[in-house]
Amino acid sequence: MRTKLRAVTALLLGAALLAGCSSTEAGKANPEGAGGGAPQESASVAKFTAVPAADAKDVPVNVPVAVSVSDGTIDSVAVNNPEGKPVAGKLADDKKSWATTEPLGYGKAYSYAGKATGTDGKTIELKGAFNTVAPAAQVRGTVFPTDDQQVGVAVPIMVKFDAPVSDRAAVQKALTVTNTANVKGSWAWLGDSEVHYRPEAYWPANTKIHVEAKLYGVAYGGGAYGSSDVTSDFTVGRNQVVKIDTPTHQLVVQRDGQTVATYPASFGKDADPELTTPNGTFVVMQKDEQWSFDNPQYGYTNVLKKWAVRFSNHGEFIHENNDNAANIGKNNTSHGCANLTEADAKAYFDTAMIGDPVEVTGSITTLPAKYDWYDWQVPWAQWQTLSAI
Known part of the structure; x- marks a missing residue:
């Protein structure tokens, strides 16, 4: 009996060995796959690309988050802020790309997720997170x-x-x-x-x-x-330009190239380079119905004058100075300003606009380009060299 049992066992073992060496494809010979588990599904042909990439650091806040897919179309994409609220975004008409439409916040952690369907009908998922730059x-x-x-x-x-x-x-x-x-x-x-x-x-x-x-x-x-x-x-x-030729003792107002007013004036002292009204193209930068003039170096403080129009941060104004009425239209006796009678100063004041040019000629002094707003003191060719690009 023992001899017969051993023979039967050996016969069954040999049959099993012959079956394991079969050249039949595993999937056909064993539909459940090797080991008896379910067959493993192949990956979709679709591929996601996300910018910024997952785990990116110091991401710029002014560059859109961009998601695209190849060999497929996007089903959904979401970018969420740290509070879980979605960042606004838009899916392209062809459903192959998506991008945020609002800026990100500084120093924040964002997450993104998405789904797409490949041309083979299989789906893929996108998941990731990144951190934006935190400014000093x-x-x-x-x-x-x-x-x-x-x-x-x-x-x-x-x-x-x-x-x-x-x-x-x-x-x-x-x-x-x-x-x-x-x-x-x-x-x-x-x-x-x-x-x-x-x-x-x-x-x-x-x-x-x-x-x-x-x-x-x-x-x-x-x-x-x-x-x-x-x-x-x-x-x-409107185009309004003030023209001052200091030796003439007149302030001329031109509009669209035509003279619309001429006012007698007294400008800065002709022979003193520190007190003359300097040459240059200036800009009206401030208007005040009354202004306090202070210059302790020359012995006056809190001198109130009406209808003051500033045209240089060096200290030049067009303003009323009835105290100097005897010299207005005859002599240049101011400390650099254009003195007008009160009536004329008011008439000019009412027409003046921030940004009007004031062109001064005839002086012994030309103001260096350093007193804001000195833009028109700089020749155009030189101005262009001050660009950073």
Whole structure:
């Protein structure tokens, strides 16, 4: 009996060995697959690409999150902020790409997820997370002129910052100016925290100007970034130019190239380079019905004068000075200002506009280009060299 049992066992074992060496494909010989488990499904041909990639650090906040798929179409995509709220985004018409439509926040962790269906009908999933850049400082920028202002034809566009800017080129690339006259201009840096824009010649009258400073997310250098975008829409008014030829003792107002008023005046002392009204093209920058003039060096403080129109930060104004009426129209006796009678000062004041040019000639002194707003003191060729790009 034992001998027969061993023979049967050996026969069964040999049959089993022959079956294991079969050349039949495993899937056909064993529909349940090797080991008896379910068959493993092959991956979809579709592939997701996400920018930023999963686990990215210091991601810019002003660059859209972009998701695309190859060999398939997107079913859904969501980017969520740390509070779990979705960031606005838009799916392309062909359903092959998706991008955020609102900026991200500084120093935040975001997650994203998505699904797509491949051309083979199989689905894939996208999952990831990233962190945005955290600035060492956020710097505010402002634009002048502001919305809805009407200004004169010499007005410069000014973008000023709360702190110095290291990467001027990066900032300047974020600034655009468009206008209805299609006049071209150039930016010029007049310091580490101030950049101005002007055309080669005065703005055409009645030009509408749009300024856009897309500063949010711009790296200023040194870990500082722009805190917000800012825009401005303003209008250039009529063309009015004040012409002062100091030896004539007259202040001439021209509008659209025609003289509309001539006022007797007394300008700065002709022979004193410290007190003369200097040569140059200046800009009306301030108007006050009354202004207190102080110059202790020359013995006067709190001298109140009416109808004061400032045209230089060096200290020059056009204003009433009835105390000097005997010299108005006859002698230049002021300390640099243009003195008018009260009636004439009021008449001029009522027509003056921030941004009007004031052109001074005939003086023994020419003011150096350093007293804001000195934009038109800089020749055009030199002005263009002050651009960062």
